[in-house]
Amino acid sequence: MRKTELHRTTAETDIVLEMDLDGDGTASEIATGVGFLDHMLTLFSRHSGIWMKLSCKGDTWVDDHHSTEDIGIAMGCAVARALGDKRGIRRYASLTLPMDESLILCAVDISGRGGCYPVLDFPSEKIGTFDTELVEEFLRAFAVNAGITLHVRRIAGSNSHHIAEGCFKALGRAMREAVSIDQRFRTAVPSTKGVL
Template structure:
């Protein structure tokens, strides 16, 4: 089983997170940020990841620290659960429709973390959620997971649909990229011999 647990405590957040890459898409999420709870539940379900998250953060200030630090903690858990990445597909790319929104997600579990953003979210808020925090979450996750992550908005006008499409697309792409290729299950998917 490819699993990991992370505890991350700062002056701003106290996070406990567990992840199973070979799960069934079950989640229990209490981030203190309602919209993020919804997005992480979708990520878990569409990624086939079992995910448990609790976060006590300084949301009286705003949601920034909680959202960013959960992205970092999830990235750390993802990297730990993958281990040496032996046998994984490594790459995945897909287009995911969410009503009028169409999102491209492409990832490479390269060991070189980076987020390359192409989302054009038309509103500053979704309910009380600051849409700038989508970038902060994705960047923290990608850097700490050690993966190259591209998200592109092909079309879309509803902010909720765009962001939801991005999280679902990420889940689906992660599911494909971490899957074991039975033809190469004992090999590192790189000519360098390591990722």
């Protein structure tokens, strides 16, 4: 069972998270206090099949930065914990995902070496009240703490909402494949080093 629970508290946020990598993502309960992020994480959960029960009480009267980044940290830590020694996982995944006029490339390597390399260039600074730069903050926090090498690129797109939505859907789809068990190699760690 690749499940975990996590409680992360700082002076800025209080996050409670349950995660099941082998869920179906249809019944996740997400309440971050940031409406747009709720929407994005619901998409991520549905497309990854990763079930989550996530709540965050954050200092959103300041802005959405602390909550968004800390949720990325918590989710990344939970993924790393739920994967354990990573035995049997496919490890790699990549896809190009269309979202209306937007086209997003996403590539994932569950390498144990966290790094995030986004090239998104949002055409606007905000989506409603949500700062578009926070998409990259979330992706970086998630990737580094999950031990994932993550590349996300906007190939096309003129609508910031669609670009962000494409990113979270693409990340979800890539994670779905990368964390899945390869039945042919289900007892092996997918590395010539024998450890990830």
